[in-house]
Amino acid sequence: MNRLEGKVALVTGGGSGIGRATCERLASEGAAVVAVDVNDAGGAETIALVKSAGGEGVYHHLDVTSEAGWQALIETIEAERGRLDILVNNAGLYRRGFLDDMDLDEFRQLFAVNVEGVFLGMKYAARLMRKSGGGSIVNLSSGAGLIGSPGGVGYCGTKGAVRLMTKAAGVELPRFGIRVNSVHPGYVDTPMGASVIDAIGGDPDQRREQLTRAVPIRDWANPEDIANGIAFLASDDSRYMTGSELIIDGGATAQ
Numbered sequence: 001m002n003r004l005e006g007k008v009a010l011v012t013g014g015g016s017g018i019g020r021a022t023c024e025r026l027a028s029e030g031a032a033v034v035a036v037d038v039n040d041a042g043g044a045e046t047i048a049l050v051k052s053a054g055g056e057g058v059y060h061h062l063d064v065t066s067e068a069g070w071q072a073l074i075e076t077i078e079a080e081r082g083r084l085d086i087l088v089n090n091a092g093l094y095r096r097g098f099l100d101d102m103d104l105d106e107f108r109q110l111f112a113v114n115v116e117g118v119f120l121g122m123k124y125a126a127r128l129m130r131k132s133g134g135g136s137i138v139n140l141s142s143g144a145g146l147i148g149s150p151g152g153v154g155y156c157g158t159k160g161a162v163r164l165m166t167k168a169a170g171v172e173l174p175r176f177g178i179r180v181n182s183v184h185p186g187y188v189d190t191p192m193g194a195s196v197i198d199a200i201g202g203d204p205d206q207r208r209e210q211l212t213r214a215v216p217i218r219d220w221a222n223p224e225d226i227a228n229g230i231a232f233l234a235s236d237d238s239r240y241m242t243g244s245e246l247i248i249d250g251g252a253t254a255q
């Protein structure tokens with residue numbers, strides 16, 4: 001499929017997991033990819049993978065919590081590419097913490113990356129998308145943005161916020177030709193997925209099995225499973241979708 005030929009796509013957190021798979025997938029469909037991350041080695045590796053598969057891409061350092069960083073990045077993309085069609089707000093942090101244990105600094109750090117980062121991304125990317133004649137923004141929420149779990153007061157809080165920010169922006173921006181949708185993965189095999197198991201503690205294999213038992217499909221997603229959904233929302237195949245949520249969780253939140 002070449003659904004994204006001629007489009008420029010910006011992916012935050014492109015140096016690992018779902019972000020890397022998304023860069024590879026969008027590039028394979030013809031997009032010129034701009035991967036950003038704070039993990040420069042991971043970002044460079046992603047771009048090497050994109051290029052070795054015949055795609056086009058570049059890496060830039062961006063801490064998504066930096067407003068000045070976002071402004072400079074969007075200026076760079078405008079200067080280098082002249083347009084922006086797709087933003088995937090994927091960079092994220094996971095912390096498990098019960099109310100009594102989680103301190104305010106940790107709570108704020110989660111919100112800085114997972115919520116403020118998404119706000120800044122939508123704000124500055126939309127400016128260049130408007131000049132480009134429209135675009136598609138995909139925000140990574142989570143199953144944890146749909147239902148709560150013990151120890152999730154911070155993380156679930158951030159992902160619930162992303163869900164509703166998506167709906168608000170998703171009804172505000174279509175007048176500029178911009179659609180905004182959220183993706184809600186369940187358990188995904190990435191470094192963050194592994195950290196979910198670590199955070200619970202105990203034997204990792206047993207923990208994984210226990211978590212998997214609650215998933216009707218009885219398996220974890222690959223990053224590519226999530227990238228498939230992101231590519232659909234990024235493309236014109238979803239032209240009538242905005243403010244919508246795509247749940248890719250093996251049925252975990254359907255029961």
Ligand SMILES: NC(=O)c1ccc[n+]([C@@H]2O[C@H](COP(=O)([O-])OP(=O)(O)OC[C@H]3O[C@@H](n4cnc5c(N)ncnc54)[C@H](O)[C@@H]3O)[C@@H](O)[C@H]2O)c1
Pocket residue numbers: 012013014015016017018019036037038039042062063064065089090091092093094113140141142143184185186187188189190191192193196
């Ligand atoms: N893995 C899962 O099970 C799962 C489930 C649901 C939702 N998600 C969401 O999907 C997204 C991607 O998760 P993943 O599993 O690929 O995680 P990951 O940890 O493998 O990758 C996240 C990337 O974000 C980057 N990042 C973190 N803070 C950043 C910052 N301030 N600025 C720029 N980049 C930053 C990291 O360096 C890393 O490369 C996240 O938003 C996550 O919350 C993941």
